Amino acid sequence: MKLVQRLVLSAGGLLAVAQVAAGIDLDVSSYDSIYDACKLLAGGVMDYYWGYEYGGTIGMFTHPYYWWEAGGAFGSLIDYSYYFENTTYVETIVQAMMYQKGDGSNFMPLNQTTTEGNDDQVFWGIAAIQAAERNFTEAGGDNPTYLELAQATFNTMKNRWDDDTCGGGVRWQIFPWNNGYDYKNTVSNAGLFHLGARLLRYTGNDTYYMDWCDKTYDWLVDVGFIDEKNWYALDGADIVNGSCTSITSYLWSYNLALMISGCAYMANYTQEEKWHNRTMGFLESSKVFFDNYGVMYEATCMPVHTCKTDQRSFRAYLARFLQLTAILVPETQDTINERMETSAKAVALSCVGGYDQHTCGMNWSYSGGNNATYGWDGYYGLGEEMSALEVVQALAAKYRPGPYTSRDGGSSTGDVLFGNETYKIQAKLLDLDKGDTAGASIITVVIGISIIALGYYVVV
Structure with missing residues (x-):
C-alpha cells in the first residue's frame, strides 16, 4: 500500500502530519483479529463522547453530532460488548440509556423534546430492543427494562399515526413548530415498522404488533415511498393539500437497512413467503450501496462529496442491519457475508489517518486506474468511526448466538401497553x-x- 500523508487536527488542536505505512491489521477469518481491530475502532467512537467531560451531557457526543446519532452509537457499542463479551463500555451505555430515557421512559427527555423528531426517537428505541435481544446488563432498581423502553417508544410513535394526511403514516417531526412537520418520510415510518417487527419477534404478541407491522409496511408501499418494482426505499414527500404526491427520490442506505431487516424479522417469525420475498427484493436493491470494488458507500452523496454530518453515519446502520438479516434469513448469508468481508478489508486499509494512525475516513476505496487504491481520505468524525466499527464487527456475528427472544433465553421483561396512554404526547401550540x-x-x-x-x- 502507498504511503498516505494527510493533515488532521491533533488532540491539542495543532495541525500535525500523519504519515502511515499500514492500516488496521485484520484477518477476516480470525475472531481474535476482528476483536483487536474493533477495540481500536470502538475506542475511536468513544473519542467523540462528551459524557465523560466536565460540562458535558451524559449520553451525548460532541458537537456537531445530534442526539439521534448518540442513540445509533450506543447501538453500535451494545453489539460490540455482546460480540466480544467486553465490559469496557457497559457502565457508560447503561448510564446513557437511563439518563436519556425521559420521564416517560420513551426517549423523550426534556433536553431534547422540543426539537425531537420521530426518526430521532426511534433510533434510541432500536438501541433498547437491541439491548433486550442481547441480554445486555439491565439498570435495575426502579429503572425500566430495555423491553419496556422499546415498548414505550413504539407506543408513543404509533399513537402519532396521522390518517388525516397522505392516508396515514407518522410525520417526520413530532411538533408543529419544527421544520419538517409538514413532511412524511420513510425513515420515521420504516423505523416504526422495524421496531414493531423486533418487538413482535421478541414478545410473540401477534395481536398487538402484527397488525401495526402490516399497516405500516402497506402504507409505505401505497404512498409510494417503497417501490416494490425496484425495491427502492425513497426519502419521503411534503404534505401538500393533505397529500404526499411529489416524492423526494433520494436513496439513503439507512432507509433500506431498516426495511430489509424489518422484513427479515417478519420472515423469521412468521415464516410467511411474502416477507421472505420482500427481504430478497431489498437484498437485490442493496447493491446500489456497494461500489464497483464491492465496498460499501453512500451512493447519493459520496460520489459528489455532499454527505452531511448525519449521512456520514448511515452505513453504520446498513452494516448492522444487513448482518441481522443474514442471521435471520439464511438464504441471504452468502451475499451479505461476501460484501461485509470485502468492505471490512477496505476499512482496515483505509483507517490509517490522524495522530493515532488508525482514524477512519469516509471513502474506503477510491479509483486508482483499473484498481481501487486504499488510504485515508482526510475525513474524520463519529459517523466515520461508527460505520467502520459496524462493518468490521459484523464479521464476529457468526461466533455468537443470534438475537434472543423471550422464548429462547431473552431475560428482559415488559408490558405491551407500557407508555401507551400515560405518556402519550400531544403537541399544543x-x-x-x-x-x-x-x-x-x-x-x-x-x-x-x-x-x-x-x-x-x-x-x-
Whole structure:
C-alpha cells in the first residue's frame, strides 16, 4: 500500500502530519483479529463522547453530532460488548440509556423534546430492543427494562399515526413548530415498522404488533415511498393539500437497512413467503450501496462529496442491519457475508489517518486506474468511526448466538401497553386566546420591567 500523508487536527488542536505505512491489521477469518481491530475502532467512537467531560451531557457526543446519532452509537457499542463479551463500555451505555430515557421512559427527555423528531426517537428505541435481544446488563432498581423502553417508544410513535394526511403514516417531526412537520418520510415510518417487527419477534404478541407491522409496511408501499418494482426505499414527500404526491427520490442506505431487516424479522417469525420475498427484493436493491470494488458507500452523496454530518453515519446502520438479516434469513448469508468481508478489508486499509494512525475516513476505496487504491481520505468524525466499527464487527456475528427472544433465553421483561396512554404526547401550540392571552401579557410585563431595571442599573 502507498504511503498516505494527510493533515488532521491533533488532540491539542495543532495541525500535525500523519504519515502511515499500514492500516488496521485484520484477518477476516480470525475472531481474535476482528476483536483487536474493533477495540481500536470502538475506542475511536468513544473519542467523540462528551459524557465523560466536565460540562458535558451524559449520553451525548460532541458537537456537531445530534442526539439521534448518540442513540445509533450506543447501538453500535451494545453489539460490540455482546460480540466480544467486553465490559469496557457497559457502565457508560447503561448510564446513557437511563439518563436519556425521559420521564416517560420513551426517549423523550426534556433536553431534547422540543426539537425531537420521530426518526430521532426511534433510533434510541432500536438501541433498547437491541439491548433486550442481547441480554445486555439491565439498570435495575426502579429503572425500566430495555423491553419496556422499546415498548414505550413504539407506543408513543404509533399513537402519532396521522390518517388525516397522505392516508396515514407518522410525520417526520413530532411538533408543529419544527421544520419538517409538514413532511412524511420513510425513515420515521420504516423505523416504526422495524421496531414493531423486533418487538413482535421478541414478545410473540401477534395481536398487538402484527397488525401495526402490516399497516405500516402497506402504507409505505401505497404512498409510494417503497417501490416494490425496484425495491427502492425513497426519502419521503411534503404534505401538500393533505397529500404526499411529489416524492423526494433520494436513496439513503439507512432507509433500506431498516426495511430489509424489518422484513427479515417478519420472515423469521412468521415464516410467511411474502416477507421472505420482500427481504430478497431489498437484498437485490442493496447493491446500489456497494461500489464497483464491492465496498460499501453512500451512493447519493459520496460520489459528489455532499454527505452531511448525519449521512456520514448511515452505513453504520446498513452494516448492522444487513448482518441481522443474514442471521435471520439464511438464504441471504452468502451475499451479505461476501460484501461485509470485502468492505471490512477496505476499512482496515483505509483507517490509517490522524495522530493515532488508525482514524477512519469516509471513502474506503477510491479509483486508482483499473484498481481501487486504499488510504485515508482526510475525513474524520463519529459517523466515520461508527460505520467502520459496524462493518468490521459484523464479521464476529457468526461466533455468537443470534438475537434472543423471550422464548429462547431473552431475560428482559415488559408490558405491551407500557407508555401507551400515560405518556402519550400531544403537541399544543400557544393559543393566544382567553387565559393564554392573559398569561402572555403577564410574561410580557415581567420581561419589560426586568429590561427597564437592568437599563437603570447599567446607567447608574
